[in-house]
Amino acid sequence: MPTRAHLIGGLMFLVAAAAAPVLPDWIASLVTIALANALVVLGLIVLWRAGLVSFGQALYYCIGAYTVALLARWTGFTDAVGLVLLGGIGAGIVAALVGALLARYREIFFAMLSLALSMILYGVLVKTESLGSTDGFTVATPTFFGYPLHGQTLGLFLYWLTLVVDAIAAVLVSAYFRCVVGALAAPIRDNEIRVEFLGVSVSGIIHAKVVIAGVLGGLGGALAALSIGHVDPNMAYWTTSGSFVFVTILAGAGSVAAAFIGSLVFEAVRSIAFDVMPSLWQMTLGSVLLLTILFLPEGLGSLAGRLHLRSGQK
Amino acid sequence: MMASRNGPILSVQNLEKTFGSLVAARDITISVPAEQTIGVIGANGAGKTTFINMITGHLTPTRGSIFFEDREITGKPSREITRLGISRSFQVAQVFPTLNVFDNMCIAAAIARRKRGLIGGITTPVHSSAAVAEAEAAIDLFQIRRYRDTPASTLPQGVRKLLDIGMAVVGSPRLLLLDEPTSGISIEEKFDLMSVVMSALKSRKITVLFVEHDMEIVARFADRVLAFYDGTVIADGTPHDTLDNPRVQEFISGVRLKPTAAGMGHA
Amino acid sequence: MLLTLFAILTDGLVYAAYLFIVAIGLTLIFGVMKILNVTHGSFYAFGAYAAATAVGIYANSDLPAALGFLFMVGLAMAVGMVMGLVLERGILRLVYGRDEVIVVLVTYAVFLILEDVIVLIWGPRSYAAYQPMVAAGNTEIGDLVLSNYDLILVAIAGGLAAITYWALKFTRYGRLLATVIFDRETAAAFGINVTLVYTVTFIIGAVLGAAAGAIMAPKIAITLGIGVEVIVLAFAVVAIGGMGSIEGALIGALIVGICRAAAVHLFPQIELFVIYGVMALVLIVRPYGLFVRAQPRKI
Numbered sequence: 001m002p003t004r005a006h007l008i009g010g011l012m013f014l015v016a017a018a019a020a021p022v023l024p025d026w027i028a029s030l031v032t033i034a035l036a037n038a039l040v041v042l043g044l045i046v047l048w049r050a051g052l053v054s055f056g057q058a059l060y061y062c063i064g065a066y067t068v069a070l071l072a073r074w075t076g077f078t079d080a081v082g083l084v085l086l087g088g089i090g091a092g093i094v095a096a097l098v099g100a101l102l103a104r105y106r107e108i109f110f111a112m113l114s115l116a117l118s119m120i121l122y123g124v125l126v127k128t129e130s131l132g133s134t135d136g137f138t139v140a141t142p143t144f145f146g147y148p149l150h151g152q153t154l155g156l157f158l159y160w161l162t163l164v165v166d167a168i169a170a171v172l173v174s175a176y177f178r179c180v181v182g183a184l185a186a187p188i189r190d191n192e193i194r195v196e197f198l199g200v201s202v203s204g205i206i207h208a209k210v211v212i213a214g215v216l217g218g219l220g221g222a223l224a225a226l227s228i229g230h231v232d233p234n235m236a237y238w239t240t241s242g243s244f245v246f247v248t249i250l251a252g253a254g255s256v257a258a259a260f261i262g263s264l265v266f267e268a269v270r271s272i273a274f275d276v277m278p279s280l281w282q283m284t285l286g287s288v289l290l291l292t293i294l295f296l297p298e299g300l301g302s303l304a305g306r307l308h309l310r311s312g313q314k
Numbered sequence: 315m316m317a318s319r320n321g322p323i324l325s326v327q328n329l330e331k332t333f334g335s336l337v338a339a340r341d342i343t344i345s346v347p348a349e350q351t352i353g354v355i356g357a358n359g360a361g362k363t364t365f366i367n368m369i370t371g372h373l374t375p376t377r378g379s380i381f382f383e384d385r386e387i388t389g390k391p392s393r394e395i396t397r398l399g400i401s402r403s404f405q406v407a408q409v410f411p412t413l414n415v416f417d418n419m420c421i422a423a424a425i426a427r428r429k430r431g432l433i434g435g436i437t438t439p440v441h442s443s444a445a446v447a448e449a450e451a452a453i454d455l456f457q458i459r460r461y462r463d464t465p466a467s468t469l470p471q472g473v474r475k476l477l478d479i480g481m482a483v484v485g486s487p488r489l490l491l492l493d494e495p496t497s498g499i500s501i502e503e504k505f506d507l508m509s510v511v512m513s514a515l516k517s518r519k520i521t522v523l524f525v526e527h528d529m530e531i532v533a534r535f536a537d538r539v540l541a542f543y544d545g546t547v548i549a550d551g552t553p554h555d556t557l558d559n560p561r562v563q564e565f566i567s568g569v570r571l572k573p574t575a576a577g578m579g580h581a
Numbered sequence: 582m583l584l585t586l587f588a589i590l591t592d593g594l595v596y597a598a599y600l601f602i603v604a605i606g607l608t609l610i611f612g613v614m615k616i617l618n619v620t621h622g623s624f625y626a627f628g629a630y631a632a633a634t635a636v637g638i639y640a641n642s643d644l645p646a647a648l649g650f651l652f653m654v655g656l657a658m659a660v661g662m663v664m665g666l667v668l669e670r671g672i673l674r675l676v677y678g679r680d681e682v683i684v685v686l687v688t689y690a691v692f693l694i695l696e697d698v699i700v701l702i703w704g705p706r707s708y709a710a711y712q713p714m715v716a717a718g719n720t721e722i723g724d725l726v727l728s729n730y731d732l733i734l735v736a737i738a739g740g741l742a743a744i745t746y747w748a749l750k751f752t753r754y755g756r757l758l759a760t761v762i763f764d765r766e767t768a769a770a771f772g773i774n775v776t777l778v779y780t781v782t783f784i785i786g787a788v789l790g791a792a793a794g795a796i797m798a799p800k801i802a803i804t805l806g807i808g809v810e811v812i813v814l815a816f817a818v819v820a821i822g823g824m825g826s827i828e829g830a831l832i833g834a835l836i837v838g839i840c841r842a843a844a845v846h847l848f849p850q851i852e853l854f855v856i857y858g859v860m861a862l863v864l865i866v867r868p869y870g871l872f873v874r875a876q877p878r879k880i
Binding site: 178179180182183184186187189190191193194195196197198199200201 | 392393396397402404408409410411412413421422424425426428437438439440441481485
């Protein structure tokens with residue numbers, strides 16, 4: 001039963017896909033990166049709705065990225081779709097393992113433990129020569145269904161691939177929010193004890209959310225790795241996690257669309273700030289974040305979300 | 315609908331619970347026929363909450379057994395016991411403050427209706443027509459329709475309690491444990507609240523155990539009274555007999571005065 | 582072998598001193614205000630840069646090195662005091678009462694802004710402030726050469742620990758603080774001016790953070806981004822010890838210091854993430870840190 005949100009989303013998808021060939025290169029690649037990062041933000045939204053903030057999503061982002069880079073380098077497997085899927089799966093496996101642990105924590109302690117885990121990965125990568133140490137290494141050129149592509153065509157296909165992955169993720173996560181398990185996010189955030197007394201295992205649900213966010217993070221990292229063409233340990237550093245949380249605040253957790261809108265706005269602001277005042281771009285970002293928190297507490301998504309106030313379906 | 319049973323809906327035998335050297339409950343043997351309404355009285359620390367927690371599965375008895383509808387439930391995890399048909403409400407109403415009354419009820423109904431397992435949780439929609447219908451029915455049953463779209467955080471205390479109990483009822487439990495349903499409610503409103511609750515529960519044919527400190531409430535609404543003292547049951551009978559029992563008066567209720575006008579007015 | 586052990590101990594102690602000095606301001610602010618203050622990194626950075634400026638001013642005069650050291654730290658502390666006051670009264674108080682995580686993000690936003698303020702004030706170049714360290718000289722114990730400045734560091738850390746412990750336990754203000762740490766609502770109910778306590782605490786935390794930066798300045802390259810790494814390190818120490826616990830920060834710093842020194846000498850590959858590994862391990866066993874007990878459930 002398609003809702004208005006679905007129709008608008010579908011329309012945007014088609015417009016974005018069709019616009020690709022006519023967009024200037026730098027915009028297309030900016031959008032691709034933004035959409036890849038949007039997946040990580042979507043994962044954060046899934047957690048945020050249950051009252052959890054992770055300061056360590058960079059862990060999965062980095063795992064997704066390095067999985068792609070290492071597989072391409074060590075096994076010669078370069079199929080883009082396959083690599084992205086494997087990136088997501090790799091991150092998902094790690095999320096399944098650490099999720100059991102993380103599900104026991106809440107609030108600031110959940111945030112801190114997730115931070116610690118991502119910094120452990122950072123430390124390992126920096127010190128490991130065979131994994132490129134601080135410089136990281138380049139990602140081999142991906143192929144699509146056996147065909148090697150280059151230059152603008154490659155950029156185009158990566159753009160479309162990212163768009164498709166985003167669309168699928170958006171549909172699946174929306175469906176998740178409408179089912180019982182997904183809709184329990186707000187009740188868990190509000191009164192976890194009551195949810196337990198209604199007969200539900202809260203830690204099981206949170207574990208699942210960590211895995212979902214992990215897979216999304218991995219997919220995002222994999223797509224980013226293919227687009228940027230390079231991976232390095234900084235992808236696991238706490239400032240990377242911080243920027244994802246930043247986007248989540250900017251976007252608001254009100255809807256699935258918020259992840260994409262927020263990410264695009266963030267990339268745009270970051271690029272403009274870099275261009276116009278390269279030595280003050282952090283100040284610009286920081287100010288935007290501060291102003292958003294102070295004056296737009298529900299994020300940008302709340303502006304769009306007001307259109308959907310009565311529907312109850314996201 | 316359940317056919318009327320021959321055996322008791324709840325049967326507890328020689329139940330005991332110790333925490334280290336502290337004996338919180340001992341020698342509790344009770345048989346509860348279906349659809350009975352039982353008032354549980356006793357001072358704080360007498361063992362009432364321990365007793366309730368053992369039935370709902372949040373505490374495992376050190377000794378003894380609990381049978382629900384002829385099935386042994388001793389030591390089973392609370393999630394399973396909820397699924398089997400035992401529910402509870404809370405002394406401090408436990409609701410979801412950012413959701414409105416309808417959403418609170420709907421979530422409770424959807425949880426109760428979900429199929430087993432992880433896959434079950436994923437395939438059941440939250441706003442299914444069945445869950446919605448049950449939520450609306452419960453809202454009418456507890457007479458809180460005018461608050462349907464009000465956020466739970468802004469509800470008056472009495473309505474919060476009704477919502478709390480309503481959420482325990484949408485899962486169609488056959489046994490409901492109410493923990494001090496009128497605590498925090500003003501004296502003028504207590505009787506009205508209990509009337510609504512009791513007629514709602516009776517219409518659903520739910521067996522009720524309610525913990526209360528207000529003896530007038532107990533006298534008015536209970537078919538039977540269990541009096542707890544020092545971890546065990548010291549009296550078990552009709553409200554009249556139990557509340558006139560000298561031991562009960564000594565340890566729990568004090569000497570019973572003549573029924574008050576308030577009590578008489580709610581026949 | 583014995584030499585290695587001794588080296589591990591001394592290195593560990595020095596690193597522990599560094600961690601403790603850096604973390605104590607953070608744990609104080611968290612304990613009292615329940616805020617995980619990312620801006621702490623900025624206080625540290627500003628302290629270090631201020632120290633560089635101070636050393637620059639001082640180097641041309643003929644006054645003794647010890648005075649130079651005091652001037653350096655003093656200037657940094659003054660900077661910290663101003664920053665703390667402005668930030669707490671100007672920005673933080675706008676978000677009190679909101680979700681903890683939101684407040685953390687506000688401090689993160691301020692941190693980002695301040696990173697570029699540093700560039701505005703001091704420019705993108707690096708600075709050095711090694712003069713106090715050089716002036717302190719070295720001590721030789723057998724084959725080992727120890728920098729006296731490192732020993733001073735350890736002494737300062739020990740002194741700080743002692744002073745804070747004494748202040749919290751035996752001064753009126755310290756006991757007020759301990760009460761607010763324990764339960765803010767009850768403290769307010771007893772008539773304690775929690776708003777004032779918050780402001781003063783934040784300023785103290787800022788001063789300590791800036792002092793840490795100044796003290797460490799002679800040992801590091803004062804350049805952009807020094808605040809970034811310090812934040813996570815301080816967080817890790819505070820998380821290990823338990824939020825708001827001074828003893829915890831001390832023990833946490835010692836554990837991490839020794840572990841890291843051992844790693845550097847014995848397993849260099851794990852050096853960088855040893856601290857986070859310890860943090861993860863501690864959080865797994867004691868989610869609230871070593872010295873803080875879980876809050877009882879309030880239902």
